[in-house]
Amino acid sequence: MNSLWLDINKNYPHFTNINQNTSTDVCIIGAGILGLTCAYYLTKLGYKVIVLERDKVGYKTTGHTTAKITSQHGLFYDYLVNSYSSKFAKDYLEVNEKAIENISNIINENSISCDFELQNNYVYATNDLQLSCVKKEVETVSSLGFNCEFVTKTGLPFDVLGAICFKNQAQFHPLKYIYGLCKFITAHGGQIYENSLVYDIKKENSNYITYISNSKEGLNCHVESPFVIMASHYPFLNIPGFYFTKMYQSNSYVIAVDTKKTLFNGMYITASDPIFSFRTANINGKKLLLFGGEEHKTGQSVPNTNYYLMLENEVKKYYPDSEVLYRWSANDCVSLDKLPYVGPYSNLLPNLYVGTGFKKWGMTSSNVAANIIVDSICKKENKYSYLFTSTRLKPLKNSNEMKNMLQDSVTSIFINKLKKSDLNLDSICNNSGGIIEVNNQKVGIYKDTDGTIYAVKPICTHLGCLLSWNDTDKTWDCPCHGSRYNFKGINIINPAIKNLETYYIE
Ligand SMILES: Cc1cc2nc3c(=O)[nH]c(=O)nc-3n(C[C@H](O)[C@H](O)[C@H](O)COP(=O)(O)OP(=O)(O)OC[C@H]3O[C@@H](n4cnc5c(N)ncnc54)[C@H](O)[C@@H]3O)c2cc1C
Incomplete structure (x- = not known):
């Protein structure tokens, strides 16, 4: 599951683990783009910070992103105007545009060499319904005073009916960027620790x-x-924030492809499902295509499906001679009203902050979130903080999403646990997994390519949901809140922080 960003990176900065009690001004949990951006701004303002990372810097979602830096979060502005107001949509657009500028300033001020390049971003339509949505979005965005463009020609290797284009957006190498942040933070007295899991x-x-x-x-x-x-991506503290009642996680898969052809400029995404995302990256003198999509709720992958193969088949329609060099997947948090949660974790715990729910648009959103959190710590007003109020109850209005989430939880905590599995040890093929019954207990089995068996208790250590097998990534995934474990039962993705129990099968 290692991304191309992680794989090609040879200058990875190593940090030790924390091994003594200490104190600081601000303790930051998580060294992804959000945690490190907060640490960067706070260090710059003279605060002492400690960043605690359970794994390695940037190894989770940030290391598996596609790293488009854009204020165009799919077709979003018509939704914002209709669900909130024109002012709300305008402020959202303005603050995300500012985030692009902030990221560019950080890169320039600190001479971070991270392959940052300006690119146009497009949301494109290939059917009539999508086309009418794209045209409506153009109208809405223009009415907000932003200069977007409707185009019918793009650089993509197929015809589109139309697309909305935002100019002066950007792309970069996300790890090189955050390593630049680390350099600044540590050079100015900040401390970063890896292999340091916060449990309370x-x-x-x-x-x-x-x-x-x-x-x-x-x-x-x-x-x-x-x-x-x-800044732990999904908050691992359940109470009193109750984020598990208002957020789910969504997986996407990405392949990096040598197309053997001259590639386009620009960054692209489809207007509606099925979502496909295109950008390029210059890696070791070669321009590669990063192609993403096949998204689904975490823990709800279709059995016996290889999502990478599906992406590869799609790419081969346009680039028949292409060669897939990297494959990876990751998940991001999605709130029920599609807006991030940024600010106090709970009204009951002042000065404990959270930033989450970036909905696969965390490059700009993390910068926006970091500014809001840092301003709050500095007791400075931030005129955009109202957009993302973390303690809002509005998502409860979104009854369909709420119903889906409750249904997923009830199914996986109660109903599926009572259902007998159709599988037995012999019916599970090598390099595959599934749940079987042993003495009326559910046991999660993975057989590796040699037939060696790995057995786990397939119950999520977060809130007890029955896990499901993801055959593409060979992981155990939680359909309720998106925690993930490798086939050995080691927890790799929040909100769970504990490993699964394992069994010995004779
Ligand atoms: C496939 C995919 C493609 C995407 N593409 C784009 C894109 O093109 N543009 C865009 O804007 N966004 C994109 N996103 C979204 C973006 O990548 C994320 O929103 C962003 O990286 C999240 O950053 P983060 O710092 O919140 O989380 P992370 O990067 O996951 O960082 C959180 C860190 O906290 C650590 N942690 C967790 N719990 C603990 C604990 N208990 N103790 C200590 N440490 C802990 C984790 O190990 C992790 O390193 C994409 C997302 C996905 C999944």
């Missing part, structure tokens, strides 16, 4: 105590600070 946060008087278990040495220690930022 407790309020004591006016400070927070953040508890860490050190995965390398099995030691526990803590950081004391007046401010904590939970």
Whole structure:
């Protein structure tokens, strides 16, 4: 599942694990793009920061993104005007445009060499329904005073009926960018620790105590600070934030392809399902196509489906001689009203912040979120913070999404646990997995290519949902909240932080 960004990276900065109790001004949990952007701005303002990362810097969603830096989050502005107001949509657009400029400024000020290049971004239509939505979006965006364009010619290797184009958007190498942030942070007194899993946060008087278990040495220690930022992608604390009731995760798959042909300029995405995303990346002197799509709710992959193969077949329609060089997938958090949650984690825990729900548009959203959180820590007003109020209850109005989420949870916590599995040990093929019954207990089985069996208890350690097998990535995924485990039961994706129980099968 390693992305091309992770694979080609030879200058990875290593950080030690934290191994003693300490204190700081701001403790940041998570070294993805959000945590490190917060750390960058805070360090620049003279705050002492400690960043705690359970894995390695950038190894989770940020290391598996497609890294388009754009304020065009699919066809979104007509939705915002209809669901909120023109002012709301205008502010959303303005703050995401500012984020592109902020990222560009950070890169220039710190001479970060991260393949940043300006590109046009397009949302394109290939059928009449999509075309009418694209035209409506052009009308809406223009009415907000933003200069977008309707085009019928793009650089794509197939005809489109029309597309909405935002100029002066950008793309970059996300890891090179965040390593540039790390360099600044550590050069200015900030501390970054890897292999340092936070398992609890407790309020004591006016400070927070953040508890860490050190995965390398099995030691526990803590950081004391007046401010904590939970930049852990999906918040791993359930109560009192209750984010698990208002957010789900969605998977997408990406392939990096040598097409053996001259490639286009620009970044592209389809106007509606099925979503396909195109951009290019210059890697070792070669221009590769990054092609993404096949998204589904995490934990709800179709059995016996190879999503990478489906992407490859799609690419081969346009580039028959192409060769797939990298394959990877990742998941991002989606709130029920499609807007990120940024600000206090809960009204009951002041000075504990969260930024999540970026809906696969986290390059600009993380910059927006970092500015809102940092301004709040500095007691400075941020005129855009109202767009993303983290404690809002409005998503509950979105009854369809809410119903779907509740249904998924009830099915997986209760109903599916009572259903008998059709599989048995013999019916599971090599390099595949599934759930079987042993002594009336559910057991998750994966057989590797040699037939070696790995057996786990397929119950999510977050809130007890029955896991499902993802045959493309060979992972156990939670259909309720999107936690993921590898076939050995090791937890790799939040909100769960504990591994699965494992069994020995004779
Ligand atoms: C396939 C795909 C393509 C995408 N493409 C785009 C795109 O083109 N443009 C765009 O704008 N956005 C895109 N996105 C979205 C974007 O990549 C994400 O929104 C963004 O990377 C999220 O960053 P983050 O810092 O919140 O999370 P992460 O990068 O996941 O960072 C969170 C970090 O917290 C750590 N952590 C978690 N729990 C703990 C704990 N308990 N203790 C210590 N550390 C912890 C994790 O290990 C992780 O490193 C895409 C997403 C996907 C899935």
